Amino acid sequence: MEVVKGVPYFCKSENKCKQYPYFEGEKKADILIVGGGIDGAIANYYLSEKYNCVLVEKERIGCGCTSCATVLLEYQLDDFAHELDSVMSESEIISVYKMGLDSIEEIAKLIKTLGNKCHFSKRPSMLFSNKITDMPSIKKEYKFRQKHGFNVQYINADNNPYPFELKAGILAPDGGAELNAYLFTKQLIEASSNQSQIFENTKVESVEKIDDKYHVYMNYGDKIIVDKIIYATGFNFEQMPSANMCERYVTYSLVTKQIEGLSFKNNALMQDSGDPYHYFRMLPDNRLIYGGEDTKFSGDTISESVAKKKYEKLNASLIKMLKQYESRIAIDYEFSGVFGQTDNNLGLIGEGEDKNIFYFTSCGANGIINSFCGAKLVDDIIQNKQNIFKKLFDPNRYITDK
Numbered sequence: 001m002e003v004v005k006g007v008p009y010f011c012k013s014e015n016k017c018k019q020y021p022y023f024e025g026e027k028k029a030d031i032l033i034v035g036g037g038i039d040g041a042i043a044n045y046y047l048s049e050k051y052n053c054v055l056v057e058k059e060r061i062g063c064g065c066t067s068c069a070t071v072l073l074e075y076q077l078d079d080f081a082h083e084l085d086s087v088m089s090e091s092e093i094i095s096v097y098k099m100g101l102d103s104i105e106e107i108a109k110l111i112k113t114l115g116n117k118c119h120f121s122k123r124p125s126m127l128f129s130n131k132i133t134d135m136p137s138i139k140k141e142y143k144f145r146q147k148h149g150f151n152v153q154y155i156n157a158d159n160n161p162y163p164f165e166l167k168a169g170i171l172a173p174d175g176g177a178e179l180n181a182y183l184f185t186k187q188l189i190e191a192s193s194n195q196s197q198i199f200e201n202t203k204v205e206s207v208e209k210i211d212d213k214y215h216v217y218m219n220y221g222d223k224i225i226v227d228k229i230i231y232a233t234g235f236n237f238e239q240m241p242s243a244n245m246c247e248r249y250v251t252y253s254l255v256t257k258q259i260e261g262l263s264f265k266n267n268a269l270m271q272d273s274g275d276p277y278h279y280f281r282m283l284p285d286n287r288l289i290y291g292g293e294d295t296k297f298s299g300d301t302i303s304e305s306v307a308k309k310k311y312e313k314l315n316a317s318l319i320k321m322l323k324q325y326e327s328r329i330a331i332d333y334e335f336s337g338v339f340g341q342t343d344n345n346l347g348l349i350g351e352g353e354d355k356n357i358f359y360f361t362s363c364g365a366n367g368i369i370n371s372f373c374g375a376k377l378v379d380d381i382i383q384n385k386q387n388i389f390k391k392l393f394d395p396n397r398y399i400t401d402k
């Protein structure tokens with residue numbers, strides 16, 4: 001299945017991860033993590049501190065959807081709080097927002113320990129609209145967050161500090177962060193304590209349960225015997241019992257060359273609330289990444305012709321927004337990738353129908369931030385401890401809904 005089209009800006013050849021060997025022979029471990037994208041890397045980093053973990057990746061580390069993630073890490077979700085009230089209670093939404101802020105702090109702490117090799121920076125996050133009709137929703141979300149103690153400012157045409165038009169916006173000065181997901185994945189993998197148990201070019205083909213153990217067979221017949229399996233296989237659902245555990249979309253991205261003179265106050269992360277929506281941020285080398293125009297993903301490949309049209313649309317919308325920079329905007333990269341969307345905007349993280357099989361997939365435009373509580377969630381489930389996010393991330397919520 002093709003989950004990425006084009007050459008993502010983020011995993012240039014000079015950034016490539018150290019190469020890990022393919023797996024040969026037979027091995028026993030506590031946990032097998034299948035998939036070496038950012039989700040597998042997060043799970044492996046934390047869980048290998050406590051358990052004997054093996055990670056296998058069928059291709060190269062970080063080269064799935066992770067390689068093209070724009071990475072606006074924001075505590076807010078894709079939908080407004082008031083649009084989520086049929087799937088989450090008010091207190092759950094507040095817990096999820098707080099968990100997003102905590103995840104940003106946790107990543108910052110981790111980067112302090114490991115060193116910043118992934119262009120991590122805390123950033124303000126800005127959700128805005130330039131349509132009068134969207135103003136009531138933006139105001140409602142602003143009031144919701146303000147009422148519950150989140151640090152937010154209301155922005156309108158009169159106090160707009162940005163070089164483009166907007167009618168209304170919510171600025172969360174400490175609500176976001178950015179990083180290069182490919183480099184972060186590489187960093188987590190290379191800093192994990194189980195270096196001799198990480199394998200590339202090793203595809204899980206089949207699993208057999210014998211007594212309480214899983215005998216997991218790789219593409220050349222080699223075998224790993226484990227107590228538990230964590231599938232962090234992204235949006236390739238081949239290994240999952242029920243196809244389409246969440247809706248899949250393709251999102252499209254442009255990266256410009258450096259745009260002389262362009263800056264956004266404090267390099268805020270920008271997302272509009274349009275339909276289709278757009279998101280953008282400045283990259284550390286002063287380029288702009290601009291994305292959105294999502295389409296539903298079906299079949300096994302991303303359509304080249306649709307992608308081409310979407311890049312044209314994105315380019316036109318970017319030029320319309322930054323009219324005064326038109327002559328300085330030149331596109332350097334075009335790429336697209338698949339991501340998943342769930343009705344409560346949260347990932348699929350937790351145990352499957354079989355209690356020793358776990359899924360670990362971040363979903364939604366801000367999914368990566370939420371997968372930071374995923375390793376703790378999985379560990380708590382393994383240890384039979386309570387965790388308030390168990391129900392919200394439960395992968396079975398989709399199986400039972402269908």
Ligand SMILES: Cc1cc2nc3c(=O)[nH]c(=O)nc-3n(C[C@H](O)[C@H](O)[C@H](O)COP(=O)(O)OP(=O)(O)OC[C@H]3O[C@@H](n4cnc5c(N)ncnc54)[C@H](O)[C@@H]3O)c2cc1C
Pocket residue numbers: 003034035036037038039040056057058059060061062063064065066067068069070071072073202203204205232233234235236239251252253291336337338339340360361362363364365366367368369
């Ligand atoms: C263009 C774009 C922009 C995005 N922007 C953001 C954003 O701003 N913020 C945000 O939070 N998220 C964003 N996302 C979403 C984010 O990229 C994903 O949520 C995240 O990368 C998913 O990571 P993953 O590790 O689950 O998947 P992947 O990176 O796809 O990793 C899964 C890995 O599993 C491996 N695998 C699959 N099957 C097997 C098997 N049988 N055996 C062994 N290995 C296997 C694959 O080869 C792959 O490497 C964006 C996504 C795209 C496409």
